[in-house]
Amino acid sequence: MCILKTEALTRCFGALKAVDAVSLAVEAGEVFGLLGPNGAGKTTVIKMLTTLLPPTSGKASVGGLDVVRRASDVRRIIGYVPQMLSADGTLTGYENLLIFTKLYDLPRAERKPRVQKALELLGLTEAADRLVRTYSGGMIRRLEIAQSILHEPKVLFLDEPTIGLDPLAREAVWDRMRQLRTDFGATILLTTHYMDEADDLCDRVAIMHQGSVRAVGAPDELKKGIGGDGATLEQVFAHYAGASVASESGGSYRETSRTRRVARRLG
Amino acid sequence: MKPQEPGVSPGGLASATLPRAGWNPLASIAAFARKTGVIAELEVRKLRHDPTELVARAIQPALWLLVFGQVFSRVRAIPTGDLRYLDFMAPGILAQSVLFIAIFYGIAIIWERDLGIVQKFLVSPTPRAALVLGKALSAGVRALAQAVIVYALALLLGVKLRWNPLDLLGVVCAILLGAAFFSTLSLIIACIVKTRERFMGIGQILTMPLFFASNAIYPIAIMPNWLQVISRANPLTYEVDALRALMVIGGKSSYGAGLDLAVLLLATSALVIVAARLYPNVAR
Numbered sequence: 106m107c108i109l110k111t112e113a114l115t116r117c118f119g120a121l122k123a124v125d126a127v128s129l130a131v132e133a134g135e136v137f138g139l140l141g142p143n144g145a146g147k148t149t150v151i152k153m154l155t156t157l158l159p160p161t162s163g164k165a166s167v168g169g170l171d172v173v174r175r176a177s178d179v180r181r182i183i184g185y186v187p188q189m190l191s192a193d194g195t196l197t198g199y200e201n202l203l204i205f206t207k208l209y210d211l212p213r214a215e216r217k218p219r220v221q222k223a224l225e226l227l228g229l230t231e232a233a234d235r236l237v238r239t240y241s242g243g244m245i246r247r248l249e250i251a252q253s254i255l256h257e258p259k260v261l262f263l264d265e266p267t268i269g270l271d272p273l274a275r276e277a278v279w280d281r282m283r284q285l286r287t288d289f290g291a292t293i294l295l296t297t298h299y300m301d302e303a304d305d306l307c308d309r310v311a312i313m314h315q316g317s318v319r320a321v322g323a324p325d326e327l328k329k330g331i332g333g334d335g336a337t338l339e340q341v342f343a344h345y346a347g348a349s350v351a352s353e354s355g356g357s358y359r360e361t362s363r364t365r366r367v368a369r370r371l372g
Numbered sequence: 373m374k375p376q377e378p379g380v381s382p383g384g385l386a387s388a389t390l391p392r393a394g395w396n397p398l399a400s401i402a403a404f405a406r407k408t409g410v411i412a413e414l415e416v417r418k419l420r421h422d423p424t425e426l427v428a429r430a431i432q433p434a435l436w437l438l439v440f441g442q443v444f445s446r447v448r449a450i451p452t453g454d455l456r457y458l459d460f461m462a463p464g465i466l467a468q469s470v471l472f473i474a475i476f477y478g479i480a481i482i483w484e485r486d487l488g489i490v491q492k493f494l495v496s497p498t499p500r501a502a503l504v505l506g507k508a509l510s511a512g513v514r515a516l517a518q519a520v521i522v523y524a525l526a527l528l529l530g531v532k533l534r535w536n537p538l539d540l541l542g543v544v545c546a547i548l549l550g551a552a553f554f555s556t557l558s559l560i561i562a563c564i565v566k567t568r569e570r571f572m573g574i575g576q577i578l579t580m581p582l583f584f585a586s587n588a589i590y591p592i593a594i595m596p597n598w599l600q601v602i603s604r605a606n607p608l609t610y611e612v613d614a615l616r617a618l619m620v621i622g623g624k625s626s627y628g629a630g631l632d633l634a635v636l637l638l639a640t641s642a643l644v645i646v647a648a649r650l651y652p653n654v655a656r
Contacts, residue, residue, distance in 0.1 A: 155495045157655050180497040191488030195418045207410040208496040210403070236421060252492070 108133040108292050109154070109260055114163035116149050123149040125316035126163065131294060131309075133259075136286060138307035139296040140342065146316040147296035148188060151264050154294070155185045168259050181209070184253030184291075188264040192248045194238035198229055201237060202252055209256035223251040226288065227281055243274025247281060254285065261285075263295040267302060279306060300338040310338075314346035407498045411506020415513055426514070430521040433469040437462065437525050440589075450590045455622050462531045463615035463623065464588030466522045467608060470515040470547055471582060474554035476575050477511045478562030481654055485566075491655045501648035504556060508644065511555035512548040519547050532621040542618040542629055549636035550611035554582075556643040563650035588612050592626070610635045 109131040116124040124146040131137045139147040152158035154165055156176040165172045170179045192201050202223060206216040224230045227247040237245060246266060253261060266282070267275040283306070286293060297303055303310050304324045311321045320327060320341070328336040331344045419426065437458070444450060445457040452460040484490045493503055526533060534540075558575070565571050585599060586608040592600050603609050614632035617625035625632065 152656070155491075157491055157494055157652070177497055180495055183495065185492060185495040187488035187491045189486065189488030189491075191492050193414070193418070193489060195421055196414070197421075200417055204410060204414050205496065207413075208407065208493070208498050210497070 106133045107131065109137075109165075109167050109294065111150075111154070111165040112163055114150065114153060114165050115161050116146075116153060116158065117161045122316050124153070124160075127313075127316075127318050129311055129318065129321070131260075131292060133292055134286075134290055135308045136282075136293045136295070136306055138303040138310040139294070139313055140298070140300070140303050140310050140338075141296075141313035141346070142298055144315075145313040147313055148264055150313075151185075151262050151294070151296060155183060155262055156180055181256070182259040184256070184258035184261040186246075186249045186253050186261075186263045186266060188268060190242070190245050190249070192237045192240075192245050192252065195236065197234050197236055198224070198240070198248050198251075199233040201248060202255060205252050206255050211256065219255050223255055226254075226284065227251040228277075241274065243270055243277055246270065246274070246278055250278070250281065250285070254289070254291070257289070258291060260292045260294060263293065265296055265298070267297070267299065275302070282306060300342060304338045312342055312345045319345035404499055404502050407502035408506045408509060411493075411498075411503060412509040412513060414506075415510030419514070419517070426517045426521075429469070429473065429514075429518055430525075432472065433465050433518070433522050434525055436465045436468065437522075437529060441465070441529070444589075451594065452591065453624070455620070455624075456531075458526075458529055459531050459620045459622065460591075460616075461589050462522070462526045462529075463619045464586075464612050466519055466547070466619065467550060467586075467612045467615055468583055468588055469518045469522060470550045470611070471554050471608060472579065473514050473518060474511045474551045475558050475579055475582070476572075477507070477555035478558030478560075479568060479571050479575070481507070481559055481562045482566065482568050482571055485654050494652060494655050499648075500651050501644060504559060504644050504647040504651055505552075507559060508552035508556050508640070509548070512551040515547050515551035516544065519543070534619060534621055539618045542633075543615060545633055546611055546614040546618065546629075546636070549633060549640055550608070553607050553611075553636055553640045553643060556640060556647050559647050560643065560650055563647065563654045566654060582606060582608050586612055587616075587626075607636060607639050 107130045109129070111127055111129045113126040113128055114124060115122065115126050127146075127150060129137075139150060141147050149158065153160050154167060154172060156172050156179055159173055167179050168182045170182070172179050192198075196204075199220065202220040203216060206219055211219060221230070224233050227250055229244065229248055229251060232240065232244060237248065240248065250263070250266070253263075263282075267278050270278065279302070282293065285291065295306070307324065309321065309323050310327070312319045312327075320330075322330065324338055324341075327341045328338065331341055441458045441461050444461070448457070450457060450460075481490060494500075523533065561574055561578075562571055565574060585602045586606050587603060588608065592603050592609070595603060610627065610632040613625050613627055614629040614636075616623040617629045627635075
């Protein structure tokens with residue numbers, strides 16, 4: 106069953122086509138990765154799918170609901186972890202979660218158990234009553250994932266979930282995501298520019314470059330597709346995008362400084 | 373093109389956990405009020421964890437009352453009728469501190485946008501107008517904390533305050549509405565300018581004219597005509613006017629506290645509607 110679908114989804118900012126006729130279909134239960142360097146249009150796609158940004162043209166639906174016409178219904182069935190660190194540092198972990206159970210209209214009796222379950226699932230039970238500003242970057246990221254699954258969304262959107270994390274924290278976030286998938290069966294759509302992350306976590310990936318999708322498939326298929334047995338996803342990317350991820354600087358000044366700021370906060 | 377809805381009812385649900393129900397206006401209003409409350413609750417929780425900001429905010433009204441107020445009381449340059457000048461200006465200074473808290477409130481939205489907090493709220497099924505009104509109410513909560521401080525200072529300086537519960541309730545309403553109006557105005561500016569630097573510039577340009585072109589520290593009657601016109605269009609004037617009647621013994625309202633509050637309510641409602649339309653822009 107196809108739970109997320111886009112048809113020629115396009116978004117322009119002035120003269121710039123940030124997303125150019127992207128058509129994707131994601132199956133229920135799948136972990137789907139959008140791959141590409143900064144500025145490839147991944148975040149813009151996520152923003153349109155999460156109802157934050159109206160498309161310039163084309164269509165998208167989540168759970169069969171159009172993201173423009175049924176925006177408020179779509180919001181009930183999706184979870185979203187933005188690229189930036191969005192947990193509130195001046196509140197405790199517990200409070201961050203409690204507020205969202207209320208915003209998602211969970212019945213009073215269910216709020217506490219859901220919060221407890223999410224804390225447990227993301228390994229934050231011990232830290233629940235501490236202010237979030239005392240958390241490490243990896244913990245904040247895990248808290249945000251906890252925040253996004255309280256209402257048991259059908260589709261979870263993660264925008265660069267491990268950006269700025271050290272390798273250990275990244276590994277911890279990956280572990281939790283794998284667990285989420287098995288425990289929970291949610292569809293996950295994530296963006297990343299770490300090829301190893303995509304290789305490790307995703308059932309299928311779409312390679313994006315300069316706003317359009319250049320290739321879609323399982324990481325292994327894509328590797329075979331370019332002929333190498335020992336090919337890496339890195340090489341696949343270079344093959345389809347005509348550039349390596351590393352050499353592609355992309356991204357505006359604002360975006361770069363924002364990424365740096367996130368990285369600094371994550372310490 | 374915009375996603376179509378401020379204030380959409382959460383009645384029609386497609387979620388697996390909630391059965392589809394018929395549209396029920398009462399339930400929608402209750403849900404709207406509840407969500408507004410949740411956003412304000414967030415603010416109260418933050419203040420509880422770190423109340424230092426409230427203390428720092430007390431310095432400015434203290435300076436105005438202690439220095440400016442005391443000096444001008446002696447000069448007797450401003451005709452305030454039977455009212456002592458300090459008693460005349462105390463409601464004005466209260467309104468001023470509410471204004472100062474509220475007018476820079478929008479910067480929090482820019483800050484929260486940069487952190488991704490705004491995006492997360494926008495992705496939740498919360499009506500946009502509830503997000504805006506919740507923020508307005510949050511500013512009101514901070515303003516009330518400020519009011520306690522101004523009352524304490526006024527008491528210390530011998531200002532004759534009214535303690536009638538109905539008057540106090542009126543003061544609370546005037547402060548909440550004043551804070552809601554100016555914080556929503558601030559939010560609208562933030563949604564338009566989108567960066568901290570530009571926002572601070574505009575905030576600073578606005579604050580002093582709003583304050584001086586009002587009846588906060590001198591009566592409108594002594595202003596030149598052109599300034600009188602501006603003052604009468606300034607919502608701060610109505611806030612001060614209501615506070616003057618409700619806060620100090622012998623204070624007189626020019627328009628009637630009821631009319632003042634009605635003007636503020638109307639102006640605030642209009643701004644909330646505009647802000648709810650603009651709010652999603654901040655995340656784009």
